[in-house]
Amino acid sequence: MSTVAPAPPSLRRTLVLRQTILLTLLLVMIGATQFVVLRSVLLHTTAASLRSEVAVLEPIIHHSLTRNRPAGFSALAAILLERLHAPGVEVIIANRYGMLMASSSTVPQGLPPPAPTGYALWQGRVVVSAALGPPRHPLGTLWLLTGAGPLWTILRRDMEVYGLLSLLALTATAVMGLISVNRSLAPLQRMLKATSRIAAGNYGTTADLAGAPEELARLGEAINTMSRAVADAFAGERASQEQMRRFLADASHELRTPLTAIRGFLSLLDAGELDAAESATALAAMRQQTARMQRLVESLLTLSRLDASPETQVHPQALDLAAWLAGLAPTLTGLYGEGRVAVQAQPVTVWADPERMQEVLFNLLDNAHRYTPPGQPITVTAAREGNQGVLTVADRGPGIREADLPHLFERFYRGDRGRSRHQGGAGLGLAIVRASVEAQKGTVSAANRSDGPGALFRVVLPLAAPHAVTASAARS
Ligand SMILES: Nc1ncnc2c1ncn2[C@@H]1O[C@H](COP(=O)(O)OP(=O)(O)OP(=O)(O)O)[C@@H](O)[C@H]1O
Ligand SMILES: [Mg+2]
Incomplete structure (x- = not known):
């Protein structure tokens, strides 16, 4: 079974992807923080406005309770209910025993949790509470409630706008990132092409490094220098091969000339057609050719020794x-x-x-x-x-x-x-x-x-x- 190695991810895609993932994480973090802060601000503001309603009525409550207690509590509950009645605001009043005395709430039963400071969330409402009567011996509790729905609507809208803007920012970043990465990697692309050509045997090919950032320019310069060096080495190798070929051809040629002459004289001598004087001349000529060959061989030997190790x-x-x-x-x-x-x-x-x-x-x-x-x-x-x-x-x-x-x-x-x-x-x-x-x-x-x-x-x-x-x- 042969397994095909997966193609390595492209540098360009990796860079843009990483940049986009990083920005997404940042935007999510900013969004979450914004959600938490805005929710808290909205709830606190709503609670503060409910609490200010109660504060306005504080003198009335005090006055009623000091004038006719304890029978006045049910009357007070009725007054408060009327005074505090406002669109979107519900009022619940209970006595100190937890008995419901008055309510404008649509929640069918039960009392909200106490929230004397800050606020509580109950039945989809923001709730604040205040003790009625002297703080040490309260006669009952007053709750003001308002629906949290509008707050959630504001929050949702805000998040929707934020999400939309984030999406736009992400798209713009990805597109601009791709363009900028493409531009930065263009010299690398050219280097890749050049090295492919070198690998295919086109030694001496160099990459155009115009506009390359410093690190890439240095890498490209190294590749170009290497390519030129390889081309020079190959040219030198070819030249020395050609030199060697010529040298061998010349040496063979030089040796063949006297050899041919000697062979000619030998065949004449062999045929026995030469008289004594002619034979002497042939022998002298052969000696001369042999001496010439010897000189040649000695010269070649000298040269090859000087070539091999000049120092010795x-x-x-x-x-x-x-x-x-x-x-x-x-x-x-x-x-x-x-x-x-x-x-x-x-x-x-x-x-x-x-x-x-x-x-x-x-x-x-x-x-x-x-x-x-x-x-x-x-x-x-x-x-x-x-x-x-x-x-x-x-x-x-x-x-x-x-x-x-x-x-x-x-x-x-x-x-x-x-x-x-x-x-x-x-x-x-x-x-x-x-x-x-x-x-x-x-x-x-x-x-x-x-x-x-x-x-x-x-x-x-x-x-x-x-x-x-x-x-x-x-x-x-
Ligand atoms: N003094 C000189 N005056 C004119 N030409 C010369 C002189 N010395 C050398 N040359 C030229 O240089 C060539 C090479 O000389 P070189 O000494 O290498 O070879 P050669 O004398 O022909 O042969 P070899 O020295 O191997 O017997 C000669 O063939 C000749 O043309
Ligand atoms: Mg000479």
Whole structure:
């Protein structure tokens, strides 16, 4: 048996309902109080007016009783009955033994309860009573009665008017409450729509928060920020997936080229159609392609290690760039020839890994050497700029096209593809340079020389802390 969870009550209905219930309770309480107070006032006023009638007759009663008692009591009863007779007022007089002496009441029998102060309610009438004769030895009791019907009519009318007004107030409150709650909750409604759209996959959707009260505005702002963050995260994820896909495609492509060449040479060798000289050439070509593949695989490995944990791949130390370059002079001459690389270095001690810096420098020099016509110098400088050390490599080659500049450090990016392919690069050298420099907390940038043709690469590194410099000087 499946049970369907009841739909939760709507906030709007709940708010209006609560407000209306509260007002109803208040109105009922006010109505009840008003009823009790008005009833009491009406009864007291009626009783007071009856009592004032008796007070007017007090001298007559006194006079009659002192002049001819006791036989005068029945005469007095008759006089009183006549004097007090008035429309809507009934009179009952009894002697001290409780015998009815005179009555204008329509109640067939019985005497009302005594009400010497205040009033009593008896047979649908308001009753007041007064003792006749001396207070210590009264000769009888006088009752004045008046029907309570008109009082109840006044009370009922009052309650009817009050009820009607209350009903109007309740309706107006409910309607106005609904309008005001609707208005206040409109931004919430918009937020609900926005979150539904986000849940449906439309990341980045935001709610319009115009006119929202502070609490709702804050909630809405949080939702909007979250939505933008999710959209950014998804975009980033997509971009990195696309980057990875491109990287794999490029890597596969780069590896396939030498593999295809090797397979071609192998099938020629297999067929036994090559003479000794041709076989030697094929083997040499295969060795060259294998070396190319190895370089490629090593480059990829370097990059993936730097990607995975840059911190563990560098071992920085205080490195005086001028001394380091001086130490590399024989290697530079050996690799690029006498006088090809001109070094102009000021003493500057940076915080860097000498092994990694050598990789950076040779990648930059390889490129410079590749593009610079023979006889033109490649310049390497080292200097301090503020609280940074700067290493530059400048050449006299054709320079870099503006369109290539933003992409130069991307993996497998080769500026002028035809020329680069001819020159043999895979487009990983500068990507390794950047990964390596950044792992050493530095930055690298490329530009064209301002003084004529040629490219200029700048590697900026943090200076070594003074105590590290002292320690490394002590070691050496
Ligand atoms: N000194 C330079 N002068 C002109 N263009 C350059 C220079 N250095 C790099 N480039 C351009 O930048 C591209 C990327 O260089 P990068 O070193 O990353 O790759 P590569 O040299 O082509 O291959 P690899 O370094 O992997 O053997 C080059 O293909 C070239 O177009
Ligand atoms: Mg290169």
